[in-house]
Amino acid sequence: MGALIDQFPVLAAVAALLGLGVIFGAILGFASVRFRTEGNPLADQINEILPQTQCGQCGYPGCRPYAEAIADGDAINKCPPGGEETIQDLAHLLDVEPEPLDAEHGVEKEPAVAYIREDECIGCTKCIQACPVDAILGAAKLMHTVIVDECTGCDLCVEPCPVDCIDMIPRKSGIASWHWSLPEEDPVRTRIIATDGAAA
Amino acid sequence: MRKIHDIHGGIHPPERKALSRPGELQTPPMPGRLVLPLSQHIGKPAQPVVAVGDQVLGGQLIAEAEGPVSVPVHAPTSGTITAVDRFAIPHASGLEDCCVEIAPDGTDRWVELNGIDDYRAFEPSELVSLARNAGIAGMGGAGFPTAVKLMAREGRSIDTVIINGTECEPYITADDTIMQCQPREIVLGAQMLAYIVGAEHIVIGVEDNKPTAFAAMRDAASGIDNRIEVVSFPTKYPSGGEKQLIEILTGKQVPSGGLPSDIGILCNNPGTAVAIYEAIANGRPLTRRIVTLTGEALQNPGNFEAMLGTPISHLLDAAGYRAEQNNRLIHGGPMMGFALHSADIPIIKTTNCILAPTEQELPTPAPAQPCIRCGMCAEACPAELLPQQLYWFARAKDNDSLEQHNLFDCIECGACSWVCPSQIPLVQYYRAGKAAINEARQEKVRSDRSRARFEARQERVEREAAEREAKRAQRKAAAQRKAEGSDGEDPVKAAIARAKARKQAEESTE
Numbered sequence: 001m002g003a004l005i006d007q008f009p010v011l012a013a014v015a016a017l018l019g020l021g022v023i024f025g026a027i028l029g030f031a032s033v034r035f036r037t038e039g040n041p042l043a044d045q046i047n048e049i050l051p052q053t054q055c056g057q058c059g060y061p062g063c064r065p066y067a068e069a070i071a072d073g074d075a076i077n078k079c080p081p082g083g084e085e086t087i088q089d090l091a092h093l094l095d096v097e098p099e100p101l102d103a104e105h106g107v108e109k110e111p112a113v114a115y116i117r118e119d120e121c122i123g124c125t126k127c128i129q130a131c132p133v134d135a136i137l138g139a140a141k142l143m144h145t146v147i148v149d150e151c152t153g154c155d156l157c158v159e160p161c162p163v164d165c166i167d168m169i170p171r172k173s174g175i176a177s178w179h180w181s182l183p184e185e186d187p188v189r190t191r192i193i194a195t196d197g198a199a200a
Numbered sequence: 201m202r203k204i205h206d207i208h209g210g211i212h213p214p215e216r217k218a219l220s221r222p223g224e225l226q227t228p229p230m231p232g233r234l235v236l237p238l239s240q241h242i243g244k245p246a247q248p249v250v251a252v253g254d255q256v257l258g259g260q261l262i263a264e265a266e267g268p269v270s271v272p273v274h275a276p277t278s279g280t281i282t283a284v285d286r287f288a289i290p291h292a293s294g295l296e297d298c299c300v301e302i303a304p305d306g307t308d309r310w311v312e313l314n315g316i317d318d319y320r321a322f323e324p325s326e327l328v329s330l331a332r333n334a335g336i337a338g339m340g341g342a343g344f345p346t347a348v349k350l351m352a353r354e355g356r357s358i359d360t361v362i363i364n365g366t367e368c369e370p371y372i373t374a375d376d377t378i379m380q381c382q383p384r385e386i387v388l389g390a391q392m393l394a395y396i397v398g399a400e401h402i403v404i405g406v407e408d409n410k411p412t413a414f415a416a417m418r419d420a421a422s423g424i425d426n427r428i429e430v431v432s433f434p435t436k437y438p439s440g441g442e443k444q445l446i447e448i449l450t451g452k453q454v455p456s457g458g459l460p461s462d463i464g465i466l467c468n469n470p471g472t473a474v475a476i477y478e479a480i481a482n483g484r485p486l487t488r489r490i491v492t493l494t495g496e497a498l499q500n501p502g503n504f505e506a507m508l509g510t511p512i513s514h515l516l517d518a519a520g521y522r523a524e525q526n527n528r529l530i531h532g533g534p535m536m537g538f539a540l541h542s543a544d545i546p547i548i549k550t551t552n553c554i555l556a557p558t559e560q561e562l563p564t565p566a567p568a569q570p571c572i573r574c575g576m577c578a579e580a581c582p583a584e585l586l587p588q589q590l591y592w593f594a595r596a597k598d599n600d601s602l603e604q605h606n607l608f609d610c611i612e613c614g615a616c617s618w619v620c621p622s623q624i625p626l627v628q629y630y631r632a633g634k635a636a637i638n639e640a641r642q643e644k645v646r647s648d649r650s651r652a653r654f655e656a657r658q659e660r661v662e663r664e665a666a667e668r669e670a671k672r673a674q675r676k677a678a679a680q681r682k683a684e685g686s687d688g689e690d691p692v693k694a695a696i697a698r699a700k701a702r703k704q705a706e707e708s709t710e
Binding site: 185 | 655
């Protein structure tokens with residue numbers, strides 16, 4: 001063996017490299033089959049950040065399709081329900097510059113829930129078909145109602161209603177949802193020396 | 201003799217406790233109306249079981265507990281239900297919440313109360329349900345349902361019951377007064393608590409600025425059971441924080457994010473111990489509590505045993521309120537309390553103090569100055585946190601860093617704000633930070649559920665479409681087979697022929 005290597009040093013080197021190539025190629029080939037990831041993991045991560053309102057204001061039929069579009073390079077500022085916060089989180093995840101919300105797709109609103117004025121409902125089931133999260137309960141020619149805890153406030157049921165009996169009302173109200181807010185800061189008053197607030 | 205441990209940080213604000221003359225208990229006159237909020241505790245609000253116009257007796261159930269973490273409400277005296285509506289309640293928001301309003305009839309007739317002579321003959325679980333039905337929520341300030349604390353949990357055993365007679369917050373003397381006036385009931389209540397949770401040791405901790413209360417507790421305890429330890433320890437704010445007191449008395453630290461029960465300890469306020477005693481020995485639900493009314497804007501500050509639901513304005517009148525001298529009304533003490541938006545608000549199970557200071561006594565906070573990074577807040581923090589870091593993170597709304605720096609171990613005692621030379625309202629930043637994180641967590645739960653529902657719906661819609669498509673294909677295939685089966689005869693022509701035949705048949709019958 002040693003004598004052979006001594007005799008054909010170049011061939012021996014080539015053979016060794018080829019051998020290594022075959023071995024590592026086999027390992028990589030095995031790993032790519034054995035540890036294959038299903039779906040698009042980046043789209044999953046993006047989908048985690050999106051608010052899951054399923055409103056379609058971004059132009060895609062739901063959050064998951066938009067997440068896939070972002071993973072393929074679409075803009076991150078098309079989600080009004082998520083607002084600034086979602087844009088910040090997406091920018092952080094994707095390591096891109098955050099952009100202001102694209103007004104073309106709507107503006108950031110207070111979270112709302114749909115409310116069906118039950119006396120006026122004619123039981124047409126159109127809103128039930130429109131609801132992306134099955135949050136409306138009812139049957140043909142019978143009154144419908146919204147399961148408040150499941151409603152994402154997407155607005156999609158408002159448009160199809162032929163008698164216009166669906167209102168969007170603010171989700172937050174009452175003492176249970178009240179919480180402390182950050183103290184108001186007066187930038188002028190908190191400036192003692194000239195450089196204060198210069199960095200802000 | 202129990203070894204007394206020290207806690208990190210802490211402050212020594214002026215105590216001002218003598219102002220409200222601890223130990224003297226007064227009874228205010230009967231108020232003209234009582235407003236009982238349905239949510240006087242942490243957990244779900246109680247559900248009213250009375251309607252407007254109903255006559256109720258003292259001790260009668262007027263709202264029942266909703267779910268396991270909830271507390272019922274009882275009528276404090278006899279009278280008529282005049283409203284079940286929204287009224288302003290003691291809350292930092294100043295918002296209204298559901299309440300039951302009672303117009304007392306002045307006779308103070310009560311339902312028949314059935315106490316238990318020998319509680320040791322009963323199962324602990326039966327005593328827990330007595331405590332639950334008596335509407336007891338922790339009376340130290342947070343208002344956690346006591347029965348939930350007492351319920352046995354798998355894999356956890358309690359070996360020590362601590363009665364927290366610290367009352368470290370300035371001005372407040374409600375616990376001091378109850379320890380001086382009802383020491384026997386506190387000790388008996390503590391014994392009942394120990395029996396319920398199966399604890400061997402009972403420790404009653406009293407700060408050394410309350411020598412009279414300490415002596416009263418010691419005498420009462422030695423007269424009942426020699427093994428009960430009554431311990432005095434140096435005064436420092438906030439020694440009365442549950443986790444702080446546990447460290448002082450046992451040297452053990454409650455783990456971050458954990459509960460005292462994780463290290464085998466149950467901690468209760470003396471008022472709660474008395475309420476437990478009353479509920480078990482006398483069958484009396486919680487309808488009264490001791491409230492300290494203090495501050496220099498009162499002519500007659502003191503401790504009042506008031507019915508729950510008594511309007512604060514009524515108590516203030518009894519204490520000689522001079523509104524023109526008062527700068528704001530505070531529910532609770534000067535460190536952890538919150539300003540009330542009006543005096544037309546009832547007292548509830550957690551109201552230990554109403555403070556009416558003058559402007560000179562408790563000046564309006566000066567505007568906050570920039571943080572100079574002096575680090576005094578970190579020295580004062582009893583939870584060994586880094587208040588300054590938390591302040592920067594809260595301002596930057598950096599929730600991840602706030603959590604990593606253990607924001608949720610902050611007990612909101614206000615020691616950091618008190619020492620801050622720039623008068624930064626640090627606690628408010630932490631409260632806002634906690635609220636933001638909690639909201640984000642709730643949002644996460646919501647969005648996860650929405651995603652699951654959306655995906656389930658997508659799947660169903662696709663499945664239904666596929667089924668329809670399959671049926672259509674099936675019908676098409678069947679039609680084709682039929683067409684082929686009838687020897688090339690055109691099915692359309694056949695149908696027309698059939699229709700014609702039927703029409704002719706109809707015409708012939710006419």
